[in-house]
Amino acid sequence: MNFNINKIRQDFPILRQKVYNKSLIYFDNGATSQKPQQVIDVLNDYYLKHNSNIHRGVHFLSEKTTQAYETARKTIKNFINADNDYEIIFTAGTTASINLVAYSFAEKFLFEDDEIIISEMEHHSNIVPWQIACERKKAKLKIIPFNNNGELILDEYKKLITQKTKLIAVNHISNSLGTINPIKEIIKIAHSNNIPVLIDGAQGIQHQKVDVKDLDCDFYCFSGHKVYGPTGIGVLYGKQKWLDALPPYQGGGDMIKSVSFEKTVYNDLPFKFEAGTTNYIGAIGLGQAIKYIDNIGIDEIIKHDKKLIDYAHKKLLEIPEITIYGQAEKKSSIISFLINGIHHFDTGMLLDKMDIAVRTGTHCTMPLMKHYGIEGTVRASFGIYNTCDEIDILYNAINKIIKMFKK
Amino acid sequence: MNFNINKIRQDFPILRQKVYNKSLIYFDNGATSQKPQQVIDVLNDYYLKHNSNIHRGVHFLSEKTTQAYETARKTIKNFINADNDYEIIFTAGTTASINLVAYSFAEKFLFEDDEIIISEMEHHSNIVPWQIACERKKAKLKIIPFNNNGELILDEYKKLITQKTKLIAVNHISNSLGTINPIKEIIKIAHSNNIPVLIDGAQGIQHQKVDVKDLDCDFYCFSGHKVYGPTGIGVLYGKQKWLDALPPYQGGGDMIKSVSFEKTVYNDLPFKFEAGTTNYIGAIGLGQAIKYIDNIGIDEIIKHDKKLIDYAHKKLLEIPEITIYGQAEKKSSIISFLINGIHHFDTGMLLDKMDIAVRTGTHCTMPLMKHYGIEGTVRASFGIYNTCDEIDILYNAINKIIKMFKK
């Protein structure tokens, strides 16, 4: 339960990798995180020794793998404080989770002229599924605006809610601005109007304490690969009453109780939403990743995040040529910026030459970029293994770039 | 290009695992295959050294991972002889691939009273998505029957085709019976009526030469985990003209060109169908698995398969108490049977005690079980690493079980 940065860094073998002959500074955690040895070992172990398809297997290996899979579900359930194991659905990732809800919810509850509310700072994965659903059902999408600091304007949000509002979907933390959104308040307001809320937690789960009971959210989605777990696995948490109410999304093996050409009976939760062979080894790896961060302690991680983002702000604001996009009061470890007069792509490219991995572009949030009237930003996003020393190197690198352009 | 069984067995570390203190005989390849060290190493290597989210990354790691991902796509394209890389869509698995087509095809081309044809021997993953689509669009599902040998009755198939038929979906190899279906002929008949065909290749890709150009199939689906690759990754091959025509399935990052709240423009193939962060490390692992079997040579694999299934038939038919379900003339390495008077579950359980992993039950093909009027079978399904010696051990084990029940 204490945060030992050296120990943590040692857990991540990729940090010892050399890029262009120097050690990598990995500031692209918003896109995906690196994996600790503990997670890599579990994946390895399962492929080497225990791999077998889960559920209904009569044999020893299948049993062992099924147990590990269901234990991973329990680990996640405990981590986010859900009521029941079966409220944890394994999916392919955040995008898959949101699409599942967008489809199934619309199928049952969305009708012509109904409304869904999202925000102006959503990732495309939390925009397009709702656009598709609204188009299919002839419903309307309404947008919560944000102010120039990158904070959602709650008064405007309240005004958007009508009798026709069927669901609200917002992100926990903005992947472009780092804003920690007041989701508990957003949920409270929605619930006082009997409207369910989906939280896109792709950037939330690894940076904030997520207690779905305390938040009272109806759905919470996240990806394994952004929370130090493997690729191709994610989670949809849903309250039982909603998961029971929604029709299944995909059809296939394991999601049914019985199939005949006349009548197919769907299985109970969580299997109703886990059609086909899931990424069971990915799920086991994700369970291990959650254990890993739970072991460090989310409170310690929040402290570390705060240290990094405060330091990054302070340093970058020392450079007069820098504009930071997103200066919300509550902000997590993502910092988006531009060097005045220099294209974000040029900056990213030159930082890469200096062994600093950042992301550049719209970060899949085009409407947000439109808000600021820009085409993209340079984004440094931090993980548990990043340090203030690395931010110093970024600071120096930015100054070098500015010099290259000045002369 | 020669089939060295000892070398192959050495490639699969799990075969050296002890279960109940004896070496494992793994006859559950229909459910999932084991992974060669070559595949496990690639996964490891990517997690240890190169992991980074793909596409749009400005930095070195992202570049390296993107290249590997796109190379995997090319490997698969070459393996199945597709025309273009972008006709290979990475999905989460066969079930996800079929659901994608079932949804998108129905959205655009399926209307009230239209018909879709599947067969009586389909896996639930190739039944339920079509049931859902038909229900949504008020269309009808029609069923190609099979004879007691487990062969589709093509005359009946021809009779089912009408002006209203919009699509035909059948499996390449039956996962319960082992039947190799005459898909080329089925496709030809369909095409002469201008009807597209989807092939569920979950059991086909690892056992047969799949040349999508020669087959002329419109869609071909398979899972990575059944073809010696990792979990959570699969492929949808689609002809460009169809993939272009279908609307996107899931919305999210990477599948769009531009997003605004007024108008969203979808991306080109293959990205239009790859919403969100795909299982890119899984895809790289799958590429390696395909390389692995391509290296052995599919013709060699077919020969090995034939040797095993012929031997298994011969041995099992020596036991009078055994009934084999599925005795098609063209049959791949899957054998389903029952010992008269002994419940399939008892058999599976006792085989497990003798370190033989088989699957028991309906194998997600309930309508097929109904055809035979049974509740399930014991299924032994072979992979490239299985041997006739192992079949001898199965033979002895079955005789032991019969003795246990007789006394």
Add this chain to the structure above:
Amino acid sequence: MTINEIQDQIIEEFSIFDDWMDKYSYVIDLANDMPIIDINKKNEKNLINGCQSKVWLDAKFKDNKVIFAADSDAIITKGIISLLIRVLSNHSPEEIINANLYFLDKIGLRENLSPNRSNGLNAMIKQMKMYAIAYNQKLKQL
């Protein structure tokens, strides 16, 4: 005998087997020796669907004791059922509710209880306890 006394008795019976085959042969014998359950009781209402094997469980309440009868289409499942009935049947609801079924572990048949085995045994034990709870509730209401 108390529930635990019966469990200990079974553990002792099984202690003579030193290989899995003898043990399972004995379980099969137990199944074959089980009294045949009334065909009327093998109805939809009593069916516990374990995906792979079916279990039928019937319960009645007599002299403050719960009496179970059960059957399965799979013989090993049925043999284990016969042990469960021997242990739990003919006891008070209270005793059944509080029973800790350690004997399956001790005789090395624990794996049969894994939910993955989908043989319905787990669901059956749950159902037996549910009956006991229900009868207990009834008792209190009297």
Add this chain to the structure above:
Amino acid sequence: MTINEIQDQIIEEFSIFDDWMDKYSYVIDLANDMPIIDINKKNEKNLINGCQSKVWLDAKFKDNKVIFAADSDAIITKGIISLLIRVLSNHSPEEIINANLYFLDKIGLRENLSPNRSNGLNAMIKQMKMYAIAYNQKLKQL
């Protein structure tokens, strides 16, 4: 000069740089020294969208030679564009179609051509060749 002579010339120019910074500084200089493209040519039709940086490419055909003009909003992309124009512009369609652009590799800027970089350079080279093919077609029809 032939396309290859120009390429060799560029390779020689770049050979004096021994670190990436000097090299990229030079690319930036090249971009800044590029003649400003007519604003009318930065239109939708000439735009090549590379996701991250935009490239505008204009072509005309004069005296059997293709003349390219181009621009980009990203400076490094623009610098590399200036090199591509220096190499390919003012040559016959045939020469452009057959050009093998080895110089980017040799001067260590190859990575800028990776499709992943999404800087539009790849699409631009393709577009330049497409223009050459189109003009060549026209020539043949005369």
